Amino acid sequence: MNKVITTIRMKKNGEKMKRIFVVFVALLCASLAYGQITTTKVAPKTEQVDNTPYDSTQNFLGKDVYKYIGQELYLKGEVKSLREYSYKHFLLDYTKEGFINKENIYKCTDNYTSNYDELAGKYFKVLNVIKHPKVEDNEYLYGKIFFLKLKEKSSGDIIYYEYWCDLDASFPFIVVGFFQKQKKYLVGKEFIISEGLLKNLCDIETGNPITTKGQIWRCIDLTINEKYYSLSLVIQNSLSEKVTISYDSVIGKWGKPRAYTLIEASNYRKKFGNENFDRILQRKVRIGMSKEMCRLSWGNPENINETITSGEKIEQWIYPENYLYFNNGILTAIQQE
Numbered sequence: 204m205n206k207v208i209t210t211i212r213m214k215k216n217g218e219k220m221k222r223i224f225v226v227f228v229a230l231l232c233a234s235l236a237y238g239q240i241t242t243t244k245v246a247p248k249t250e251q252v253d254n255t256p257y258d259s260t261q262n263f264l265g266k267d268v269y270k271y272i273g274q275e276l277y278l279k280g281e282v283k284s285l286r287e288y289s290y291k292h293f294l295l296d297y298t299k300e301g302f303i304n305k306e307n308i309y310k311c312t313d314n315y316t317s318n319y320d321e322l323a324g325k326y327f328k329v330l331n332v333i334k335h336p337k338v339e340d341n342e343y344l345y346g347k348i349f350f351l352k353l354k355e356k357s358s359g360d361i362i363y364y365e366y367w368c369d370l371d372a373s374f375p376f377i378v379v380g381f382f383q384k385q386k387k388y389l390v391g392k393e394f395i396i397s398e399g400l401l402k403n404l405c406d407i408e409t410g411n412p413i414t415t416k417g418q419i420w421r422c423i424d425l426t427i428n429e430k431y432y433s434l435s436l437v438i439q440n441s442l443s444e445k446v447t448i449s450y451d452s453v454i455g456k457w458g459k460p461r462a463y464t465l466i467e468a469s470n471y472r473k474k475f476g477n478e479n480f481d482r483i484l485q486r487k488v489r490i491g492m493s494k495e496m497c498r499l500s501w502g503n504p505e506n507i508n509e510t511i512t513s514g515e516k517i518e519q520w521i522y523p524e525n526y527l528y529f530n531n532g533i534l535t536a537i538q539q540e
Contacts, residue, residue, distance in 0.1 A: 259384040276376035292365035386425040
């Protein structure tokens with residue numbers, strides 16, 4: 204009997220020890236797993252591509268570079284003094300280092316640029332947009348660089364243009380769709396022109412100085428200005444005088460003095476008063492003007508310094524030869540160097 208009881212006890216103790224051992228092993232494994240260094244795979248960032256159609260309201264698209272696909276581009280000319288070094292970034296193979304490999308530059312000259320005379324005025328179709336091949340290695344350096352795969356219309360040549368999405372001024376093309384849409388919109392419109400834009404201009408046909416005061420100008424064409432090779436409006440007044448003004452000045456780009464449609468001019472006269480708007484057209488400012496008036500008159504300042512105290516905000520606007528001081532948005536002082 205005692206032998207049986209002893210056997211049962213031993214069996215129970217064995218099962219208990221077995222359970223303790225299992226728990227011990229589980230805790231040990233958990234401890235080891237907790238202390239083990241692991242690597243977690245992270246999915247790459249999903250690229251957000253704007254798939255809305257190109258609406259032809261902008262020539263330079265910045266980060267919306269993929270909207271160029273299918274568009275036709277016109278390579279505009281350049282002023283004579285810059286032609287020798289004008290056309291850069293045209294490559295035969297986008298995977299190679301273009302500017303240290305002369306053989307990879309399309310129609311290369313001794314200056315490591317493409318031949319101006321062979322490219323100026325040509326039309327290209329955008330077949331594709333390609334990321335820089337090194338973007339995965341260094342997005343900071345290469346994330347803003349793309350390649351437009353182009354087909355030159357007359358020769359059928361396939362080349363690649365290195366496109367920087369943050370360098371508007373270096374983009375040498377005019378999108379044909381953009382040009383056509385803007386021409387349709389602008390021709391026939393009438394404008395009041397800031398005197399700063401018309402200063403020292405002469406009639407493009409006679410060469411005579413133009414009459415500026417009190418004139419309404421009508422857009423009769425959209426063209427490339429042969430002097431600066433910029434997109435420009437040909438405008439004519441009631442005296443049949445004709446001049447060209449930059450397209451950028453019509454849309455107020457760069458914050459410069461600009462042209463106003465008759466509707467815009469009428470609205471500003473109601474908002475600011477006739478006297479203030481006349482001063483804006485003359486590129487003048489005076490004490491009591493708002494920041495908006497001063498910006499329309501002189502354009503954007505080079506820099507703005509702010510001082511905020513209890514109940515007021517003081518701003519100093521810095522221009523090349525002048526300083527404007529605003530207190531809570533109103534011009535209170537003008538300083539000349």
